[in-house]
Amino acid sequence: MILSFQRVNDVMFWEMIELTENLMYGGLGLIILLVLVLPFTLKKVEQNLEPFLFVMGLLSVLISQQMTIGLLRKALEEPIMITAAVLGFGIIFKVFKDKIKGLIQSIQHHVPARLLMFLIVVILGLMSSIITAIIAALLLVEIVNIFTLNRKSEVALVIISCFAIGLGAALTPIGEPLATIVISKLHADFWYLFRNFGGYIIPAIIVLGLFAAFAIRENEDPLSLKSLQEEESYKEVILRAFKIYLFVMALTFLGTGLKPLIDRFVLGLPSQILYWINMISAILDNATLAAAEISDKMTLEQIMAILLGLLISGGMLIPGNIPNIIAASKLNIQSKEWARLGVPVGLVIMVLFYILIFYIV
Template sequence: MDVLANLGLLVIFLLVLILPFRVKRIERNLEVFLFACGVTALTIAGFIAVSGVKTGWSLAIIGEALCTPVSITNLFGIPVGIVQIVLVAGLLIHFFYHRMQEAIVGLVGRLSLQVIIFCLIVILGLVSSLISAILAAIILVEIVNALPVVKKAKTEIVVVACFAIGLGAGLTPLGEPLTTIVVAKLAGAPYHAGFTYLFNKLGWYVVPSMFLFGVIGVVLFRRSHKGDVTLSCTVERETIPEIFLRAGKVYLFIVALVFLGEGFKPLILEYVIAISSPGLYWINIVSAVLDNATLAAAEISPALTSQQITSALMGLLVAGGMLIPGNIPNIIAAGKLDISSSEWAKTGIPLGVALMLVFFVVLFVPGWLGLA
């Protein structure tokens, strides 16, 4: 039975990975599709016992799924929910819409678009670990949405910026749920992780990357934007019902990711955590479609070596930008700017694979050559 159940989970994983790019109806209703896949995966997981522990449905998992969208992040040290941030920010932007438009028009009048894009990506990437990845993503999409830039260029800018935000948020426990979980799990011996633990471990890789993302964003903008000076900075203001609908979609999306993460946990516990550092780095490319906080909760423990922890975290943080379900900022940005799964993947997958290769070389090759 375990073999058949594991095979069923693998089939669901492949469906999640493939169908949003092949079926337009699924692409347009991604939240509902992922929710259905999460429910199915969690049901199948109930037939699998890992180390004698039964997985699958439980009241605790249902409670976690229902509460997670409204209670899992930190904003300036205060625990708040992703849905509340999306809703309140949307309403504030609705009511102060004209002032925001005036500010962006003034900014475009003073600075070139290339400078704005570079600074936007770098600054939001660097501060996302302090203001939370969610708030950084909301600021990003509102500014990009109002820029006089063609749709393709907006999509590419946002994808690159979400890579930066997702990676930058990994530097403190305030950035995203993954970092909160990791610091909590490593708070005891031998690592005694505190507020600066992740910055000290990952900062050498992450901070220079922000400037690289800024350059990549400008290069992609110059390639895709044809210099159409007739484009307007003014965009249509979201209605209040649209704002509530977007918050509801974010809620359903996060519930679906919790179910998917818990449903795939038997595979993670049985096969993933015993993998070597390089293998752990590459296997975490699955965070492109799974909740990286759930993966971190399953993988990270004080029993891992320091290199295994670094490898796992970098794999999770980098791969999270490749597809829309990989990170909360991706979900927020794609929903606001109406970016489809295939549109995101055209930029996200090549960029993500290239980054995975670069960081693999940086993380492992010096050690293999005896240089580290």
Template structure:
């Protein structure tokens, strides 16, 4: 029975990877599809046994799925939820529509579009570790949505920026749930991780990567926005009904990720965490479709070396930008701008694979060659 259940989970994983790119109906209703896959995966996982771990449905998992969208991160010690922020910012933009449009017009008048793109990617990437990835993503999409650029350029800017925000958020426990979990798990001996632990160990990789992403973003923007068509700044004034519908979609999305993460936990605990560091780095590409906080909770432990912890975290943070379900900023941006799975993957997959390859060389090749 367990072998059948394992095969069932693998089939669901393949469906999650493939169908959003092949079936139009699923592509435009991704949150509903992922929710159905999450429910199915969690049901199947109940037929598997992991010593010391709860599998399948439980009141705890249902409660977590219901509460997580409303309490997904901590900002300055205050619990915040993605749904409340999406609602609040949407309503603020509705009521202060004209003021925001004037502010963005002034921004475009003072700076070139290329500088705006570069600064958006770099500044939001770096400050996301303090203001949280959620707030950084919402600031990003409201500015990008109003910029006088073509749709393809907006998609390029947003995808690259979400990579930057996802990486930058990994520098402090305030950034996203993954970082909070990691610091908590490593708070005891031998690491005694505190607020600066992640910054001390990841900043040397993350900060140059965020700056490089700014340059890449400008290049992609220049290629996709020719400037041939004269466009104007336009802050979209959604109706309150549309704002609440989008918040509901985000809520369903987060619930789906909770169910998927717990549903695939038996595979993670049984197979993934036993892979050697270099292999685990690449296997963490599954973070593109699974909740990276769940993967971090399963993989990270005080028994790992600092090199193992660093490589696992970087793999999770980078892969999270490849596809829409991989990270919270991706979900917010895709829901607001109507970006499809295919549109995201056309930019996210090649960029993510290049970043994974570059960091793999930096992290592992020098040690194999005996330089460290």
């Protein structure tokens, strides 16, 4: 009788544990759904994306019981370098705005428009592996801010360039945190990523440059909306830097908070499925996903599937990559505007690389 009662208690205990876990996974799944849907359906959320993501990130770590002093310290410290770079370059560009504007306009007058669009995408994409994705994005923003482009062309140039920057930055561990984490986890040398992935990434950047060259047109009217904009104040420079800080902090919370869901349902999947599952990188920090998924016991094909899936999908939506966040914040690009081009471009690249990785190479 006592043993029977003990068994009932044990069963009830494990059922309670299972129910708690299921509720946690359900809550985390709901957060992913809200992050994917609300910025496109509610204008209030779209206009306040940074605080919205912060709240979602905070909820995710509370639901998954991942909130610790260490995580809080990491969330407070992680955005500091990025925010400092955004603030510092914002002030530098403001102080030297006339000289920079004169230089860019001089180049603009001497270089054909199509060639110029191509060069912007390709040079920033390749240079991001040396100057970092953050600085490449800041340069992109200032270049675009001076050009006389209509709104559609401006958004297109930014999105295509951010795809190129996100890809190019992964060629060396200097470029972005994802590359640093991959090199560390594989115990690889400095040129490992360039050696194994350069043959895929560099042609992709060139193709993106060609796409920009033929898809984007300069505004025929010299008195465009861009040239009539008021000059940005120091207050706006500081506010933008604060928004970037909040954004990066939110992504830190989201990446940690959703980790149990990733560990339970994503890790261990075949590389072909993992490639597509990693489209979640469109709303999560790809460095966090890389840290969870990459192992030195994997084959090169598996590493390639994970890495390229993360890098490509990171360009699809604004939260997917730091360059996207910087550019969208500075140029007031809304979630719908970004997704309208970012999602189809990302899907096309994903399909092409999928065929290349799993059926051709």
